[in-house]
Amino acid sequence: MPLDTSDAFLKFDNVKKSYDQKTLVVKDFSLDVAEGEFLTLLGPSGSGKSTVLMMLAGFEGVTSGDISIAGRSITRTAPYKRNIGMVFQNYALFPHMTIAENLAYPLQVRKMSRSDVTNRVDEYLSLVELRDFRSRYPGQLSGGQRQRVALARALIFEPSLILMDEPLGALDKKLREQMQYEITRLHEKLGFTVVYVTHDQTEALSMSTRIAVFNDGVVQQCAAPAELYERPSNSFVADFIGENNFINGRVNSITDGMAEVQLPEDGTILAFAASGLEAGGRCRVSVRPEKLFLPEEHHAHDNEVRVTHVTHYYVGDFIRYYFRLAGGGEINIKFLNDLAAPELKQGEQTSLVWTSKDCIAFPA
Amino acid sequence: MPDTALSAEDARFARSELRGRKLAAFLFVAPLLLFLLFTFAAPIATMLVRSFHHPTVAELIPETLASLEAWDGKGLPPDNARNVMAADMKRLANERLSGKLAEEINRLVPGTSSVVKSTARAMPRADDAEIATNGGALLTDADAAWGDAEIWKGIVKAGEVYTTQYFLTALDLEQGDDGAIQAREGAKxxxxxxxxxxxxxxxxxxxxxxxxxxxxxxxxxxxxxxxxxxxxxxxxxxxxxxxxxxxxxxxxxxxxxxxxxxxxxxxxxxxxxxxxxxxxxxxxxxxxxxxxxxxxxxxxxxxxxxxxxxxxxxxxxxxxxxxxxxxxxxxxxxxxxxxxxxxxxxxxxxxxxxxxxxxxxxxxxxxxxxxxxxxxxxxxxxxxxxxxxxxxxxxxxxxxxxxxxxxxxxxx
CATH class of the missing domain: 1.10.3720.10 (MetI-like)
Incomplete structure (x- = not known):
């Protein structure tokens, strides 16, 4: 989604953060978020994504730089004046208050009249389908129900922005998928702006408008999910998002954005050239497991490498095959668990084929 | 639906396993339990009992108390009761227990410690036969206080085996002559x-x-x-x-x-x-x-x-x-x-x-x-x-x- 940065709703401007006055945890973070957008900060733990969220919520000071919402700087605003709703990983539902009291709390703080509070609480309880639970205590709810209450509580005072800090981290896989759907549904229905932090890429890919991939305090790439997956801008993103195979080689030449890569085991392949790639330099070619095929499958292809079958694992809905390249290095492929799944013996020689537009060469 | 009921033999095994676990648990805490029983529960129980159970005087002068039972508390006790008291006093003096009695009675009738002690000193000199017939007079001779009903009331009261007087004292209360509970005079x-x-x-x-x-x-x-x-x-x-x-x-x-x-x-x-x-x-x-x-x-x-x-x-x-x-x-x-x-x-x-x-x-x-x-x-x-x-x-x-x-x- 192209963004007009001049009227960005939420704006990070060269934000830096240091905890120990020596090293930066967040380095030069700049990002614009449009109103109604679902932005995910994705990255391994310790990459600085949670720190960004804490600075946005006001629980951590900003070392330098500026954060603004709707054109107004909030860098020096107290957390309770920012009007930002937040959903925490542990839900942070007040255990001594009932569900209804939990939801009413932000409204009471805003001195809303008693009847308005009751109506609004009812409205949001029905929104998350928990009307029958209004007089229960958080301890009496299941994980998924608590998460829905936490969500409703963050939304009920109609904040300008919702922050979610790994909100689904404590749920099991099935519930997580349900809640992903629930959050997406509410986001589409109410149209609020979300900044979402997670280390789970499936979650990020399926829910977000845009994803900012963090590593080492720096945003590696910020793009829509499909672009991030199909066109990663560097090898960290290629490796971090989804699964990827990497083939080492040397760049022979670059023409029209396509690099011809010389492989150590003889033979060349064609790949998109990532920025920074130079002819004559070493490179890593990334190709996703689902884009590789065996020659017998008769897929259109213009790249081919010779490989030896090492082993395969039965996963369930698919089977994962491991191959070794003649010049060293491993490649894995996923085959659907159907009749087309090949039967290969250990040590069997074969070829793998793919099209050049499905692989990218990054400088190594 | 699978059959979840236990067979008779299974139930017996399950019971004996449970018994074994309970026994083991009890053995683990048994030493501490015994220790607490002797050092904590028993002393507290004794303390509670001691606060209302007070047999000292009853053990010192049982016969006197038995003969005083007939006394209605008005005037002096009957002669025979006073004679028995005199005999008890002589026995206590010989057994060197009169000091204890003096202390106990003094607690209820202040100032009587010396009365009891001096009488106890005088009694052993008296003849048993005379005590048996004229003990009351001998007491009054030894100390005039024996002619007053107060000390006799004190003895009756001190002789009660079960008493609430200590609790009353602890609450700054006392039992009046008529048995009614009233506030004790003086500071609370x-x-x-x-x-x-x-x-x-x-x-x-x-x-x-x-x-x-x-x-x-x-x-x-x-x-x-x-x-x-x-x-x-x-x-x-x-x-x-x-x-x-x-x-x-x-x-x-x-x-x-x-x-x-x-x-x-x-x-x-x-x-x-x-x-x-x-x-x-x-x-x-x-x-x-x-x-x-x-x-x-x-x-x-x-x-x-x-x-x-x-x-x-x-x-x-x-x-x-x-x-x-x-x-x-x-x-x-x-x-x-x-x-x-x-x-x-x-x-x-x-x-x-x-x-x-x-x-x-x-x-x-x-x-x-x-x-x-x-x-x-x-x-x-x-x-x-x-x-x-x-x-x-x-x-x-x-x-x-x-x-x-x-x-x-x-x-x-």
Whole structure:
């Protein structure tokens, strides 16, 4: 989604953060978020994504730089004046208050009249389908129900922005998928702006408008999910998002954005050239497991490498095959668990084929 | 549906397995159970019994008491009863037990100790036959007080095996001649002392709370290196003798102590303030000693409260202080009530610190109990006072349980 940065709703401007006055945890973070957008900060733990969220919520000071919402700087605003709703990983539902009291709390703080509070609480309880639970205590709810209450509580005072800090981290896989759907549904229905932090890429890919991939305090790439997956801008993103195979080689030449890569085991392949790639330099070619095929499958292809079958694992809905390249290095492929799944013996020689537009060469 | 019922044989095995587990569990706690039985349950039971069961006099002069049963309490007892008393007195004098009787009767009829003792000295000289016929007159000859009904009433009363008089005394009450319970004349020493003890315990509890709460909060939220180090300082008092800590307060607070000389040296006061041997010194020393009992339960509860609760409250627009009062404080209630109950109950029964730094002004109920056990030798009254203290604490606990709920207590 192209963004007009001049009227960005939420704006990070060269934000830096240091905890120990020596090293930066967040380095030069700049990002614009449009109103109604679902932005995910994705990255391994310790990459600085949670720190960004804490600075946005006001629980951590900003070392330098500026954060603004709707054109107004909030860098020096107290957390309770920012009007930002937040959903925490542990839900942070007040255990001594009932569900209804939990939801009413932000409204009471805003001195809303008693009847308005009751109506609004009812409205949001029905929104998350928990009307029958209004007089229960958080301890009496299941994980998924608590998460829905936490969500409703963050939304009920109609904040300008919702922050979610790994909100689904404590749920099991099935519930997580349900809640992903629930959050997406509410986001589409109410149209609020979300900044979402997670280390789970499936979650990020399926829910977000845009994803900012963090590593080492720096945003590696910020793009829509499909672009991030199909066109990663560097090898960290290629490796971090989804699964990827990497083939080492040397760049022979670059023409029209396509690099011809010389492989150590003889033979060349064609790949998109990532920025920074130079002819004559070493490179890593990334190709996703689902884009590789065996020659017998008769897929259109213009790249081919010779490989030896090492082993395969039965996963369930698919089977994962491991191959070794003649010049060293491993490649894995996923085959659907159907009749087309090949039967290969250990040590069997074969070829793998793919099209050049499905692989990218990054400088190594 | 699968058959989940046990067969007869399975049930037998299951029962014997359960029995084995129960036996093992019992054997694990048996030594402690025995120890507690002998050192805790038994002494408390004896104390409770002693406060109303008092057979001493009944064992000393059983025959006299038996013959006095016929007496209606008006005028002097019948002759035969007085004769039997004289015979008992002679026997006691010979057995050298008259002092004990004197002490017991003196407690009920003040000033009769010397009457009993001098009579006991006179009796052995008298002839058995004369005592049997004219014992009453011999008694009156030995001391005129035997001609007065008061001393005889005292003997009857002292002879009661089961008595409420110690409890009445402990509550500053007494039983009048007509048997009605009335307030005892003179100062209400024990009730006043109970009130003072409760008041002091309350002040100490509030002080430890005021001092302990912020510290526990800081410790619970500090980085673990800092909090561990500071925790050592909180626990340090546990590693020093109670006596050392209390006497150091004497060194600090006495007339020429550290505090006074510092204040005088700084020119703030002209003459030393009397701080030692007052309620003030008792309260301040006990607050210091009991502080860890408040901090530890508070700390352990606060440690379990995630910072995200306060953050959540603030993200919803609550200012820090209202958020603290509405969100954080209620969550610390289990630790707060545990600490308060612990400090209050310990300080109600505290003995050594008030004894050392309290003087007369700072005495608590435990000091008077100790006094009756060690100096006035009135174990029955001490037992009654102790039983009342126990009852009072149980009552407070019941009240606490009603309003806060004992299940809310969290000690660690």
């Amino acid at each position: 020493i024990y009730v006043d002392l109970y009130t003072k003890t409760l008041k002091m315990a309350l002040i100490i509890t509030v002080l430890t709370l005021i001092l302990g709460y912020p510290l526990a909060f800081y410790l619970a939220n500090a980085p673990s290196a800092t909090s561990n180090m500071l925790m050592v300082f909180v626990l340090l008092p546990f590693w020093t003798s109670l006596l050392v800590r209390t006497t150091s307060w004497i060194a600090l607070l006495q007339t020429n102590g550290v505090v006074n000389s510092t204040l005088m040296g700084a020119g703030i006061i002209r003459s030393p303030i009397e701080m030692l041997y007052t309620q003030f010194s008792t309260i301040i020393a006990m607050t210091h000693i009991l502080l860890p009992f408040m901090i530890l339960p508070l700390f352990s509860v606060m440690k379990g409260i995630d910072p995200s609760f306060m953050r959540a409250a603030m993200s919803m627009g609550a200012r820090p202080i209202p958020a603290f009062l509405r969100v954080y404080l209620p969550m610390t209630l289990p630790g707060l009530s545990a600490g308060a109950l612990l400090v209050f109950i310990i300080s109600v029964g505290y003995y050594i610190t008030p004894a050392l730094v309290g003087g007369t002004d700072g005495q608590m109920i435990s000091n008077i109990i100790a006094f009756h056990m060690q100096q006035s030798n009135n174990w029955e009254l001490a037992a009654a006072l102790g039983s009342l203290l126990l009852a009072m604490i149980l009552l407070l606990y019941w009240v606490y349980d009603r309003f806060v709920g004992a299940g809310n207590i969290k000690l660690g």
